[in-house]
Amino acid sequence: MTGTLVLAGTPIGAIADAPPRLAEELAAADVVAAEDTRRLRRLTQALGVQTRGRVVSYFEGNEAARTPELVEALAGGARVLLVTDAGMPSVSDPGYRLVAAAVERGIGVTAVPGPSAVLTALALSGLPVDRFCFEGFLPRKAGERLGRLREVADERRTLVYFEAPHRLDDTLAAMAEVFGGERRAAVCRELTKTYEEVRRGPLAELAAWAADGVRGEITVVVEGAPEKGPAELDPAELVRRVAVREDAGERRKEAIAAVAAEAGLPKREVFDAVVAAKNAARDAGTNAAEGAARGG
Numbered sequence: 001m002t003g004t005l006v007l008a009g010t011p012i013g014a015i016a017d018a019p020p021r022l023a024e025e026l027a028a029a030d031v032v033a034a035e036d037t038r039r040l041r042r043l044t045q046a047l048g049v050q051t052r053g054r055v056v057s058y059f060e061g062n063e064a065a066r067t068p069e070l071v072e073a074l075a076g077g078a079r080v081l082l083v084t085d086a087g088m089p090s091v092s093d094p095g096y097r098l099v100a101a102a103v104e105r106g107i108g109v110t111a112v113p114g115p116s117a118v119l120t121a122l123a124l125s126g127l128p129v130d131r132f133c134f135e136g137f138l139p140r141k142a143g144e145r146l147g148r149l150r151e152v153a154d155e156r157r158t159l160v161y162f163e164a165p166h167r168l169d170d171t172l173a174a175m176a177e178v179f180g181g182e183r184r185a186a187v188c189r190e191l192t193k194t195y196e197e198v199r200r201g202p203l204a205e206l207a208a209w210a211a212d213g214v215r216g217e218i219t220v221v222v223e224g225a226p227e228k229g230p231a232e233l234d235p236a237e238l239v240r241r242v243a244v245r246e247d248a249g250e251r252r253k254e255a256i257a258a259v260a261a262e263a264g265l266p267k268r269e270v271f272d273a274v275v276a277a278k279n280a281a282r283d284a285g286t287n288a289a290e291g292a293a294r295g296g
Helices: 020-028 036-046 064-075 097-106 119-125 142-151 165-179 204-212 235-247 252-263 269-294
Strands: 005-009 031-034 054-057 079-083 108-112 132-137 158-163 184-189 197-202 218-222
Touching: 005 020, 005 064, 005 097, 020 036, 020 108, 020 132, 031 036, 036 054, 064 079, 064 097, 064 197, 064 235, 097 108, 097 184, 119 158, 119 184, 119 218, 142 165, 158 165, 165 184, 165 197, 165 204, 165 218, 184 204, 218 235, 235 252, 252 269
Parallel strands: 005 079, 005 108, 031 054, 031 079, 132 158
Antiparallel strands: 158 218, 184 197, 184 218
C-alpha cells in the first residue's frame, strides 16, 4: 500500500491559530519535510510536540532534487507531512511539485487546513470578496512587473498579491501607474502578529505612504477594474454593423435589435441612424442625378 502526503497549514503569526490536527500529524508522520527546519523546531517546541519521524529540508533550492526521494518514501507506504514557514504549502511556497508528482503516481494527498494570509487579507481589506484572484509575487524587474500588471488591468475581480517590504513602494507606484491612482487597495502587514496593520486607501496615497519604508510580511489587496459602460459607437459604425448583418441574411429589424443590444443602446437610436444614412444616400443620389442632367 502507498502512503499519504499531508499538506499542513501553519500559523501566519499567532501560534494559537495552529489547528489541533497539526500537532497530531507532526507527532505521527514518518517523514516531515520542512521549508526551514529551524522554524519547524520552534513550531514543535511551541506546540509541545515531538516528531518521531525523519525531518528533511524541502525549500525552493532543493525542491526539484528532493521531490523524487519523497515520492519514493510515499510509494513505500510512508506518511509524509509537508510544512512551510507560514500558511498553506504550495501557495507561493514549496509543495506544488510534490503534489503533482504524488498525484501522477496515484498517491493520496490530503491537508490539514490552516491560516491563510490570502483569505485573511481579503476579508480584512474592505474590498469585494465575492470574486477574487491570487496573483502571488510580482516580478522583481520593473519592466516585467509593469507587464504583469498590464495583463490584469481590466480584471474585474479583486486582486491579491504578496510582496516583500523593500519592494512595496515600487510595486504600489507601478499599480497606481497601470490601474490608476484612485483605484482602492489595502496593504495588510504582519497579519495576526503583535504589530498587525491594515492600511486602506487609493493606490497613489498608499504608494506615498510606503515611500518612507515599511516592515514585515506584506499582502496587498487591490480592487478590481470598474465595469465599463456601453461602447460609444458613432452612427456610421452602427449603420455598418447593421449592414453586415443584413448582408449575412438577417432582416433589418432583427439586425437593428442585435446591434442595439451589442452597443447597449436603445433600438430607436440605431434605427434612426440607419434611416438617416438611407436618407443621406438617397439625397446624394438625387443631387448626383440632377447634376448630371444639368451637365447634359
